[in-house]
Every structure is written in structure tokens, then in C-alpha cells.
Amino acid sequence: MNMTSSIRATAIFMSPAALIAIFIVMPPLLYVVYTSVNGLAFSLDLYADVVASKLFRQTLITTFVISGISCFVSLVLGFVVALHLASQPARRRAILLGLVLLPLWTSILVKCFAFMVLLGREGVINSILSWAFDAHIQLPMILNRIGTLIGMINWQVPLVVLPILASLLAIDEAVYRAASIMGAKPARIFWTVTVRLSLPGVLAGLLSIFVMSLGSFMVPALLGGPKDLMLSNLVDYYSRQVLDWPRASTISVILFAISVSFAAPLALWRRSRRI
Amino acid sequence: MMPLPREERTQQVARDDSRPNGLGEDVVSAARSNRRDGSAGLVAKNRSENDPKYAIELKDISKYFGSLAALHPTKLAVNRGEFLTLLGPSGSGKSTLLNLIAGGSGPSTGSIFLDGRDITRMPPRERGIGMVFQNYALMPHMTVFENVAYPLRARHFDRSAIRAKVTEALDRVGLRGLEDRKPRQLSGGQQQRVGIARCIVYAPAIIMMDEPLGALDKNLREQMQGEIKRLHKDLGTTFIYVTHDQEEALNMSDRICLMSLGAIAQLGTPDDLYFRPRSRFVAEFIGESNIITGRVEGNGRMLVSGNETFLVPHEKRSTGSELTVMVRPERVRICGSAESVTTGENVLDGEVVGTAFVGGTTRVAIQCANGLHMTAKMMSDRLATRPAAGDQVRVCWSSIDTVTLDS
Ligand SMILES: Nc1ncnc2c1ncn2[C@@H]1O[C@H](COP(=O)(O)OP(=O)(O)OP(=O)(O)O)[C@@H](O)[C@H]1O
Numbered sequence: 001m002n003m004t005s006s007i008r009a010t011a012i013f014m015s016p017a018a019l020i021a022i023f024i025v026m027p028p029l030l031y032v033v034y035t036s037v038n039g040l041a042f043s044l045d046l047y048a049d050v051v052a053s054k055l056f057r058q059t060l061i062t063t064f065v066i067s068g069i070s071c072f073v074s075l076v077l078g079f080v081v082a083l084h085l086a087s088q089p090a091r092r093r094a095i096l097l098g099l100v101l102l103p104l105w106t107s108i109l110v111k112c113f114a115f116m117v118l119l120g121r122e123g124v125i126n127s128i129l130s131w132a133f134d135a136h137i138q139l140p141m142i143l144n145r146i147g148t149l150i151g152m153i154n155w156q157v158p159l160v161v162l163p164i165l166a167s168l169l170a171i172d173e174a175v176y177r178a179a180s181i182m183g184a185k186p187a188r189i190f191w192t193v194t195v196r197l198s199l200p201g202v203l204a205g206l207l208s209i210f211v212m213s214l215g216s217f218m219v220p221a222l223l224g225g226p227k228d229l230m231l232s233n234l235v236d237y238y239s240r241q242v243l244d245w246p247r248a249s250t251i252s253v254i255l256f257a258i259s260v261s262f263a264a265p266l267a268l269w270r271r272s273r274r275i
Numbered sequence: 276m277m278p279l280p281r282e283e284r285t286q287q288v289a290r291d292d293s294r295p296n297g298l299g300e301d302v303v304s305a306a307r308s309n310r311r312d313g314s315a316g317l318v319a320k321n322r323s324e325n326d327p328k329y330a331i332e333l334k335d336i337s338k339y340f341g342s343l344a345a346l347h348p349t350k351l352a353v354n355r356g357e358f359l360t361l362l363g364p365s366g367s368g369k370s371t372l373l374n375l376i377a378g379g380s381g382p383s384t385g386s387i388f389l390d391g392r393d394i395t396r397m398p399p400r401e402r403g404i405g406m407v408f409q410n411y412a413l414m415p416h417m418t419v420f421e422n423v424a425y426p427l428r429a430r431h432f433d434r435s436a437i438r439a440k441v442t443e444a445l446d447r448v449g450l451r452g453l454e455d456r457k458p459r460q461l462s463g464g465q466q467q468r469v470g471i472a473r474c475i476v477y478a479p480a481i482i483m484m485d486e487p488l489g490a491l492d493k494n495l496r497e498q499m500q501g502e503i504k505r506l507h508k509d510l511g512t513t514f515i516y517v518t519h520d521q522e523e524a525l526n527m528s529d530r531i532c533l534m535s536l537g538a539i540a541q542l543g544t545p546d547d548l549y550f551r552p553r554s555r556f557v558a559e560f561i562g563e564s565n566i567i568t569g570r571v572e573g574n575g576r577m578l579v580s581g582n583e584t585f586l587v588p589h590e591k592r593s594t595g596s597e598l599t600v601m602v603r604p605e606r607v608r609i610c611g612s613a614e615s616v617t618t619g620e621n622v623l624d625g626e627v628v629g630t631a632f633v634g635g636t637t638r639v640a641i642q643c644a645n646g647l648h649m650t651a652k653m654m655s656d657r658l659a660t661r662p663a664a665g666d667q668v669r670v671c672w673s674s675i676d677t678v679t680l681d682s
């Protein structure tokens with residue numbers, strides 16, 4: 001295919017996305033940016049103000065801590081699940097993968113309420129424990145950091161399983177046989193072959209769930225406590241409670257910039273691998 | 276997919292060995308007690324029992340997948356330093372046999388001895404065997420150097436030893452200077468050379484190659500055949516080589532083990548297999564052949580259709596019993612009607628029905644008067660002097676070129 005026709009083909013395929021971006025996504029985004037810099041005055045005072053504020057800094061740290069921990073745990077869990085799936089016969093794998101993906105097709109709101117029922121002070125788990133130990137047990141598993149992490153990990157695991165599984169399945173089985181014939185012990189094979197060759201999937205999965213976690217709103221709002229506010233919740237707080245829209249816009253733009261700074265390398269890296 | 280831990284592997288072996296008449300249990304326990312003997316200090320006894328003059332000895336080894344016999348109980352002894360080729364059509368059990376030796380899967384019955392040591396239940400990594408794969412099976416994320424160093428690192432060699440050995444191995448296969456390339460930056464032939472270097476670098480007692488040249492084009496294949504043969508001569512290691520290309524097998528091997536339907540059809544030198552095939556399968560698989568069936572008539576004669584009698588080598592079978600013989604096409608001569616025929620030769624009249632000019636040789640198909648269909652092969656002549664379809668000819672062959680087959 002020559003250069004011009006490939007560009008034209010790309011243009012044709014891209015145009016609906018481009019149109020949507022230009023007419024539907026961009027205007028509100030631009031308006032938010034416009035608001036955050038105080039319109040045509042183009043002042044960055046609000047940014048300086050927000051960055052200096054204690055509440056913002058605290059929330060930023062919380063956001064990174066919750067995202068970091070939940071992504072790490074999800075990665076470990078997802079890796080184990082992907083390893084198991086990869087070792088299954090194809091049919092069984094398809095069924096199991098369906099089960100893994102099931103939560104993804106359920107609304108996050110529904111899942112959060114389900115977790116309230118399960119993890120609440122008088123919820124299913126505490127009731128069972130109370131019954132089993134014949135005591136009134138009220139483990140605090142909701143409206144705190146634990147609840148937030150559980151809620152986050154719940155939606156992250158399926159997303160991280162997929163790319164890791166793809167990487168694992170792409171490993172030539174003969175490589176394992178070769179390694180063991182050449183004298184490598186299972187642990188060495190695991191590190192030098194399994195883990196090493198699944199790294200692209202691990203990286204892709206990790207970055208995508210991390211970027212998505214940064215913008216989490218529902219889980220910390222429903223399952224977290226006052227100390228688990230994340231940046232999106234702060235935006236919500238300023239826009240709906242305090243009605244300080246410029247400040248809400250400023251925080252939104254900062255959050256957006258942080259997300260892009262993590263997502264861009266991923267996109268570039270994917271493109272470089274494809275070529 | 277995943278390398279299984281030891282216990283699971285043994286379990287899996289036990290599971291997929293659904294063998295007939297429960298033979299396996301005895302063998303498994305026999306193998307276990309054998310090993311216990313060995314560790315109890317009876318190594319010497321073990322040695323004398325299982326003659327260590329063989330590099331590899333397979334005793335009634337078999338492999339069943341459910342009711343399918345991928346390998347029937349088979350005996351095979353490979354001499355030290357020998358180049359043995361497993362040859363056979365697809366699905367004849369060549370890879371199965373190789374995998375049993377490598378330890379990729381456990382046998383359903385029987386035991387395997389490496390240098391007189393029972394290795395039947397030993398995990399692959401402890402066997403000290405080298406293997407070259409058809410699709411190379413290189414580590415895609417490692418450089419050439421790291422690939423070749425892999426078995427040495429697994430054996431905890433120190434840095435300088437690794438560098439020296441890897442360099443020597445790469446020298447042997449002619450890949451010096453490409454140490455830092457990744458496998459995908461190499462041609463197929465180069466990748467296979469890495470596979471070979473990675474295998475010879477730790478000086479395994481046995482080197483096995485499963486169709487190593489299968490993915491290469493013809494010219495490169497011939498060149499690599501020469502290189503592998505030279506390597507075998509230089510190293511003096513026992514080679515077990517798998518191919519389904521008979522020319523490759525004839526060209527490279529000390530002995531060929533021809534397999535069919537999960538059993539050995541014939542084991543012998545390339546000469547044996549070509550000039551003294553035992554069965555019709557061997558005769559037809561290796562080279563081309565004219566098969567003639569008839570009945571023994573005694574006195575070194577056989578009776579074929581059309582009441583014709585042929586001279587054949589002397590035959591112990593009783594008169595009247597069925598007889599199958601084989602003549603190689605290059606041993607069949609086409610002679611003019613005037614040409615005289617020496618005694619001891621069989622002669623038939625016939626008509627040329629087709630010729631195939633394939634370069635150095637020409638194959639001529641002849642429909643004989645008694646209904647027999649013969650193929651003759653000769654050095655090519657120019658078109659004008661080559662036999663042409665429709666020519667009336669006489670074909671003749673000597674009784675000493677006739678080989679009696681088992682069935
Ligand atoms: N894991 C398995 N499960 C079931 N059947 C198998 C398995 N591996 C091999 N077989 C069967 O065992 C028989 C021998 O297979 P094998 O791979 O040894 O053949 P081969 O001689 O190497 O053939 P090719 O030249 O095609 O490589 C075949 O009929 C094959 O279908």
C-alpha cells in the first residue's frame with residue numbers, strides 16, 4: 001500500500017472518531033479549561049491556589065496511594081488468574097474467562113451496593129462470622145480504606161487479566177520444553193520465561209488500570225470513608241457542595257493532565273510495538 | 276503450558292497412561308525399586324546388568340494416548356557416538372520416541388537407560404540431554420549470547436567460563452559477531468544455528484534433533500546437513516536425529532531406524548535399508564521400487580501372472596507359497612530387441628507408457644506384456660535418444676538385484 005492511499009484510508013476510518021472528539025468531547029473539555037483559567041483573563045492563579053491547598057495535596061496523595069495499592073494487588077491476583085487460565089484447555093479457558101469478565105458487564109453502582117450488603121456492619125460476612133463464633137462481630141470493612149480497595153480491585157482484576165493472558169498464550173510451548181531440557185529448574189523457567197515474556201501484558205494491564213483508577217469516583221464515594229476522598233470526589237465536592245466551579249474545573253484539568261501523562265507512554269509504546 | 280511441579284508431572288504421566296491390561300503399575304513400581312537399589316549402593320550391579328556400552332537403551336518402551344498406541348513396546352539400543360536417524364511418515368511415532376528419551380512425557384511401559392543408568396522417571400533437566408527443535412524454540416527476548424548461555428546459567432557456571440564456552444559454541448556454528456542480535460533479527464538458518472550452539476554448549480551426552488531442518492529451503496538444508504554431519508564427527512557425541520526426508524536420512528546416518536505406525540519397521544545402515552529392505556513398507560518408503568508378487572516355484576524361480584517365471588535368489592520357502600520381491604528401478608535396464616541378454620537375467624517385452632525427465636535421471640514407465648507394470652530409471656540422454664511413450668522395448672534385470680521381501 002502506498003503512502004497517500006494509506007493516509008486516506010486512515011482518514012476514512014478515523015473520521016467518525018475525529019468528529020465525535022471535535023464536536024462532542026472537546027467543547028465541554030475546552031469549556032472546563034476555559035473556566036479554570038478565568039476565561040480570557042488567562043490567569044493561573046487558581047492553579048497556584050489549588051496546588052497550595054492542603055485538602056488538594058492530601059487528596060492527591062490518597063489518590064495515588066489507593067490507585068497504587070489496588071493496582072499492585074490486582075496485578076498479583078490477575079497474574080495468578082491469568083496463569084491458571086493459560087494452563088487450561090481452550091474450551092475450559094473460554095468458560096472461565098467468561099466468569100472472570102462477568103463483573104465487567106455489571107454496573108459499578110450495582111456492584112458497590114452489593115459490596116455494601118456483603119461487607120456492611122450487619123452485612124452477610126459479619127453475620128456469618130457472628131454466627132460461626134457465636135459473638136456479635138462487626139468488622140469495619142466498608143466506608144473505609146479496606147472497602148475502597150476491595151471495590152477498586154474488584155473492577156481492576158478482570159481488566160488486568162486480559163492482556164497478561166494474551167501475553168502468556170503467545171509464549172511458544174516449545175520454549176518451556178527447551179528450557180527444561182537445557183537444565184533449568186521450574187523457578188528459573190518461571191522467571192526467565194513466564195514472567196519475562198508476559199511483561200508486555202503486565203505493563204499494558206498495569207498502566208491501563210492505573211490510569212483508570214486515578215479518575216475513580218463511584219467506589220471511594222460509596223465504599224470509602226471521609227479519608228478516602230480521591231480527586232474525582234474533590235471535583236464533585238467543589239462543583240456540587242460548594243458550587244465553586246472554577247476550582248472544580250482547575251482540579252479536573254490537573255487530574256486530566258496526570259492521567260494523560262501516564263496514558264501517553266502506553267499509547268506510544270503500543271504503537272511502536274505494532275510497527 | 277506451564278512447567279508443572281514434579282509431583283504433578285508424575286501424576287499426569289500416570290493419568291494419560293491409560294494402558295491396556297494394567298501392565299503399567301508393575302513397571303512403575305519396578306522402576307521405583309530399581310532406583311532404590313541404586314541409592315542403596317548397588318550401582319555396580321546395576322551397571323553390569325544394563326550394559327553401559329550403549330549410550331541409550333530402550334527396553335520395551337511404549338506410549339499410549341488413551342487407546343491409541345503412539346509407540347508400541349519397542350526395544351532400541353543406540354551405540355556410543357553413533358548418528359542414528361529416526362525416519363518415518365507423519366504420525367509414525369518419531370517425536371513420541373524422542374520425547375520419551377528427553378523426558379517431556381513419561382512412558383506407558385518400559386524403561387530407558389542412559390549410559391546404563393535408569394532415567395525412566397528422571398525429570399528432563401537432570402538427564403543432561405541436548406535437543407534441537409524444528410521451530411528453533413529460542414527465547415525470543417534474549418540475545419544470541421544469552422540464548423546460548425542459558426543452559427550454562429542454569430548450571431551456575433561462572434561468568435568467564437560462560438563467556439568462553441558460548442564463544443566457542445558460536446564459533447563452531449559460525450555465528451561469531453551476531454552475539455547481540457535477537458532471534459527475530461536472524462534468518463531461519465541462523466536461528467537454527469543458535470539452536471544448535473545452545474545445545475552443544477553444555478556438552479550433553481546425547482544430542483537429539485527433531486526435524487531441525489524442516490523449516491529451511493532445500494539449498495540451505497543441504498548445507499546444514501553437511502554442517503551437522505561435520506559437527507557430529509568433531510564432537511563424537513551420540514546423535515539421534517529425526518526426519519521424514521529419506522535422502523537426508525541416507526546421507527547423514529550411521530544407522531536408520533525406520534518407523535511405521537508406532538513401531539520399528541527396520542533398523543540398519545543406510546545400505547541395509549536401501550539394498551536389503553525387509554518388508555514391502557521399507558522397500559516402498561526408501562527409494563523407488565518395483566514390487567513383484569507371485570509364488571515360489573523352487574530352483575531359484577518364481578511364477579508370476581501370465582505364467583511367466585522369473586529368476587530370483589534361492590528361497591527356503593516351500594514351493595507354491597506366496598512370494599514378494601523387489602527390484603530397484605535403476606537396476607532395471609531397457610534394451611533394444613536385438614541386444615543379447617546374459618544368463619541369470621529376466622527379460623520382459625513391453626511398451627513405454629510414460630517418461631519423466633528429472634535432470635540427471637530419467638524415469639521410464641513400462642507396461643509389460645504379462646500385465647506387470649515396471650519402472651526403469653537411467654542416466655538421462657538427450658530427447659532424441661531417450662525412450663518415448665509408445666516405444667516397444669524389452670526390460671531386463673538380474674536375479675542378484677532382486678530382493679525377497681517378508682510380505
Ligand atoms: N499428546 C498427544 N495426545 C494424543 N495423541 C498424540 C499426542 N502426541 C502424539 N499423538 C499421536 O501419536 C502418534 C505419533 O505422533 P508423533 O508426534 O510421534 O509422530 P511423528 O512421527 O513425530 O510425526 P511427524 O512427522 O508428523 O512429526 C500420532 O498418531 C499422534 O496423533
Ligand SMILES: [Mg+2]
Pocket residue numbers: 369370371
Ligand atoms: Mg514429529
